[in-house]
Amino acid sequence: MLWLAPGTFFEEIGPFGVRNDHYMGDLATFYLAFGAAGLVAVVRAGWRVPVLTVAFVAQALHTINHAIDIGETDPGWLGPATLIGVAASTVLVGWMLRVAGR
Numbered sequence: 770m771l772w773l774a775p776g777t778f779f780e781e782i783g784p785f786g787v788r789n790d791h792y793m794g795d796l797a798t799f800y801l802a803f804g805a806a807g808l809v810a811v812v813r814a815g816w817r818v819p820v821l822t823v824a825f826v827a828q829a830l831h832t833i834n835h836a837i838d839i840g841e842t843d844p845g846w847l848g849p850a851t852l853i854g855v856a857a858s859t860v861l862v863g864w865m866l867r868v869a870g871r
Contacts, residue, residue: 782851
């Protein structure tokens, strides 16, 4: 959605700061690459720990960024709600990494 409909993404999911479609498209390309690597990791066990490690670090940094900008959304409730969602996904990826590392 970020890549195909940056305006909708910005208005409905991530109304932080000033909208910049180019940077949102750049960010989307990284997410698409992570998704492609994740799909490869589904069938190649040797990819799982490295891909999940990078994903975990990225999500942890994403969580920190949302914590810093928690009060920058309009409507205001969206900042805390997004932080909870991003933090929950970080915990999920961490759990997946732990299981894959066994």
